[in-house]
Amino acid sequence: MTHTLHRRGTPENLANDYVVFAMSAKGINEKDSATKMRQFMQIAQRYNPVNLGDMKTGNTYSVGTEKVMADIKDTSIVHVVFTDLETVAKVVQEVKDADLGMSVIISGLFDSAKECCQKTGLTLHTVEHSLDIWGKTEKLTPGDVLEVTTMCGHGMVAANLVVSMAEDIKAGRLSPEEAAEELAKQCCCGIFNPVRGAELLGAMAGR
Numbered sequence: 481m482t483h484t485l486h487r488r489g490t491p492e493n494l495a496n497d498y499v500v501f502a503m504s505a506k507g508i509n510e511k512d513s514a515t516k517m518r519q520f521m522q523i524a525q526r527y528n529p530v531n532l533g534d535m536k537t538g539n540t541y542s543v544g545t546e547k548v549m550a551d552i553k554d555t556s557i558v559h560v561v562f563t564d565l566e567t568v569a570k571v572v573q574e575v576k577d578a579d580l581g582m583s584v585i586i587s588g589l590f591d592s593a594k595e596c597c598q599k600t601g602l603t604l605h606t607v608e609h610s611l612d613i614w615g616k617t618e619k620l621t622p623g624d625v626l627e628v629t630t631m632c633g634h635g636m637v638a639a640n641l642v643v644s645m646a647e648d649i650k651a652g653r654l655s656p657e658e659a660a661e662e663l664a665k666q667c668c669c670g671i672f673n674p675v676r677g678a679e680l681l682g683a684m685a686g687r
Contacts, residue, residue, distance in 0.1 A: 483633025484559075484587035484671055485610040488626045489680075491589060497631075497676045498568045499587040500524065501559040502580070509581055513554045516580040521549060521558050523574050527567050529560040533670015541664040541674070548670070559670045565592050569599040576600055587671075628680050632667035641666070642681070649685035656682035 484499045502520040504513035521532065525545070533539030537551040552558060562568050568586065575584055586593045590607065597604055613620065620626060621639040628642045629635070645659035654662075660677035 482585060482587060482608060483669070484585075485608060486630050486633060487587075488623070488630045493627070493676065493680065494589055495565075495592070496563040496679075497588060497673045498562045498565065498592070499559055499671045499673075500562065500568060500571060500584065501557060501587075501671075502575075502582040502584050503557040504554065504582060506555075510554050513582065514552050514556065516582050517556055517558045518549060518552050519578060520575060520580055520582060520584075521552070521560065523578060524560040524571055526574075527562065527571050529562055530675050531561040531664055531670050531672060532559060533668065534558050535669040538668055539664065539670030539672075541661055542666075542668070557669070561671060561673050563673070563675050565596055569596045572596055572602070573600045576602065624680065624684050628663065628677055628684075631672045631677060632669075633671060634667070634669065636666045636668060637663050637672065638666075642684075646681050646684040649681055649687060656685070656687060 487494065487497065502517055504510040524532065531540050532545065532548060534548050534552055534556045536553065536556055537543060537548050539548065586596055594604060625639050625642050629637045629639055645654065645663060648654040649656055649659055656678035659681050660674040663677055664672040664674045
């Protein structure tokens with residue numbers, strides 16, 4: 481199970497949202513894996529991710545990229561976010577060629593993830609998916625808000641903050657990009673996509 485599974489949206493607004501992350505297998509190849517995960521992140525940075533982070537340290541918007549890179553440990557799980565499949569395929573190809581021995585996960589639309597693997601000569605090892613939300617769904621926040629909050633898999637982006645950001649955009653106090661970056665700071669792992677966030681917040685504000 482990965483915390484990136486539960487992103488809600490349409491095929492159209494999820495088409496620019498991909499999380500690629502790496503981790504060691506605890507107790508198997510964990511020792512000295514920090515060096516390999518740092519190499520994974522160095523590869524990814526060459527392709528200009530819109531966010532990156534380590535769940536134990538923070539992300540580009542909360543602590544800065546340099547601190548994320550410096551604080552990677554054997555127990556880290558490192559994440560990068562991209563907005564197009566072609567770039568993801570290039571990253572995966574380079575990571576494959578580097579043969580780091582780390583587990584690498586692509587989170588996104590199934591068909592897109594499969595296409596990425598095919599482009600790089602890989603076979604899907606495991607496919608995980610969310611079974612949606614069950615129960616008293618009428619108590620959930622509105623769908624457009626959920627599309628933003630579920631970009632943080634640990635629920636650190638509050639629904640009321642999303643609504644407040646949309647109101648600030650509508651009033652002209654913030655741009656969609658500024659609001660999305662503020663929300664990105666809340667998501668420790670760095671899996672929040674500020675580009676998609678700006679688009680969704682702009683739509684909520686009628687921009």
